[in-house]
Amino acid sequence: MKKINLGCGWRNFGKDWIHIDGGDYPHLDSKDIINLPYENNSIDVIYASHVIEYFDREEILPILNKWKNKLKKGGVLRLAVPNFKAMAKLYVEKNTPLNKFLGPLYGKMKMGDDFIYHRTTYDLEELKLLLDSCGFSDIKCYDWKTTEHSNFDDHSQAYIPHMDKNNGTLISLNVEAIK
Numbered sequence: 001m002k003k004i005n006l007g008c009g010w011r012n013f014g015k016d017w018i019h020i021d022g023g024d025y026p027h028l029d030s031k032d033i034i035n036l037p038y039e040n041n042s043i044d045v046i047y048a049s050h051v052i053e054y055f056d057r058e059e060i061l062p063i064l065n066k067w068k069n070k071l072k073k074g075g076v077l078r079l080a081v082p083n084f085k086a087m088a089k090l091y092v093e094k095n096t097p098l099n100k101f102l103g104p105l106y107g108k109m110k111m112g113d114d115f116i117y118h119r120t121t122y123d124l125e126e127l128k129l130l131l132d133s134c135g136f137s138d139i140k141c142y143d144w145k146t147t148e149h150s151n152f153d154d155h156s157q158a159y160i161p162h163m164d165k166n167n168g169t170l171i172s173l174n175v176e177a178i179k
Contacts, residue, residue, distance in 0.1 A: 006021075
């Protein structure tokens, strides 16, 4: 089974995964998260946790189509993005301070000599429309606890209050779709 962790950063999922990130980490198999160096129809799972929000909405459609081409028929694209609806609800209904959302909303990160920032945000309806427009099917939320990468604490497990996975609110929108 061929599984890719796109935008993995410092997280190493082990030898069963292909690690791709634009950063500089010793476990990387490639640094190009857009043009995956694999045959079309050869990948079983592409997992991209808190990656696509770094692209403008106009940019992400062709990127998702490139990723889809690499997936086998029946392959899974698993995405995690900041969940705008969950954060807005916490802000309005629970009076959660704005500063709790700055990281998830704007995502400043050093990449080489530059800084990159989130360029957009999503809710479930918008993400479904995007994936549907690429021809994905069976688009649904997934529970990070039931995935093969659940033991790796990444942004798909982002909660407010921070790290309160039992009582907090998940602020990551975790969605998967099938090619």
